[in-house]
Amino acid sequence: MDMTARWAMPMLFAGQAQKEIFHNEALVRIDALLHGRVESADVATPPATPELGQCWIVAAGATGDWAGQTGSVACWTDGGWRFVPPRAGLSIDVADRGHALFHDGSLWRDALVQADGLYLEGEKVVGTRQAAISTPAGGAVIDAEARSTLAAILVALRTHGLIES
Template sequence: MMMGDGTMEESARWALPMLFAGQAQKEMQHNEALTLIDALLHGRAESADMTAPPGAPGIGRCWIVAAGATGEWAGQGGAVALWTDGGWRFIAPRAGLRMDVADRDHALFHDGGEWRAVPVRGDGVYIDEKRVVGPRMGTIADPTGGVIIDGEVRSAVSAILVALRGHGLIAR
């Protein structure tokens, strides 16, 4: 938002309040900016699935408001809701914002249009929400023995195992 003299009242990206020479009560603007930065810097949300505010939120805790929100969160779907000693503050997400989400045990990031789950999580790697690499399993032994020895097949299987171990996909 621009002031009459062409200077910005808020930062361009996160709408943090700006300070001006001769401004009264600068500490209020400064504290508001710090409150918003505190919520976003290495952000953590308790949940991204709630449509109503929790009954007893702790100061400094955040939630990503789910679509169809009600009560004090009505109309805030997709926003980051921050509980402060002054009540709820809502932060509109921007492309690149990442929030760890406690009840999902993985992070979400905002792509500029919607929240998306990160592809690399504690239980595997996901593409289009489908797990394509899961937790590492136990060791697979190199091929040995057999009635008929086929050197080419054994060599190919060994090369596959070496590659999988080298990439950390299976145990050594």
Template sequence: MMMTTDVTPRWALPQLFSGQAQKELFHNEALARIDMLLHGEVESADQNEPPADPAPGKCWIVAAGAMGAWAGQEDAVACWTEGGWRFVAPRTGLSLWVTDRANNMHYTGGSWQDAGLGEDGLYFGGLRIVGSQGAPITAPAGGATVDGEARSSIAAILAVLRHHGLIAS
């Protein structure tokens, strides 16, 4: 697969051309793969077929049930290049930013897992356990019936804990 530009689309790594080295095709393929994965970003991990008109340098984690040009490439990183689709099988420890999830995912050796920290909170086992900070709870003050005030404060504490995902709703 020949490239027509002198740099890779994502990180502008230099390409070699005929006459510069005997192994230019292999070298360029290596550069394209490095470009796919070095500080990698993918558009999504939830698509099982390629987009209709991808831009060079855009990548995806291929979801289960892959179809079309992605058939048989489940869990691979698929990147569109000027030479067509390139696929890299993930290795344990690979971590990529997933744009549509606003979260990192990492490969554990058998599957892709959401990382613990996303833009919208802290996750454990794929569940958000801490989210954005809620409004403050006003401290109990005054009142003739202490029990009613205490119940109101406890209800407010529970509402905030639920809002943050620390306890179930």
């Protein structure tokens, strides 16, 4: 076996010539993936003047040097473009989206937690914290059960941080 199973990093062998080349290639991949961040996941054409270390998730319809690399993480290095095919579980922050994408083994998907809330199956289920709601008081007719229920709902919302206390 000359590559690691998950990320295809080159392995070193006893007596191998030019080990530094293989070692450096592995470091480039680690640098791209460890706490990774890409500029965008919506670009199909390589940028004209990328900076060293910048990465992108190659969008569908890729052209130029990115042709045939759709879905891969493309990183600009001093040796040119390096492509890393994603594996299930890879999570990477996307600068122009403001949240991470994760790879499910087949597709890149939006992260469940984003700046504006929690999403399940692409639908926002919990949003940003809202202003405080005062506990019910007063009124001409007092319904103790309704007031108790409303108070319990407010306690739950405050406990979970969904509204301010």
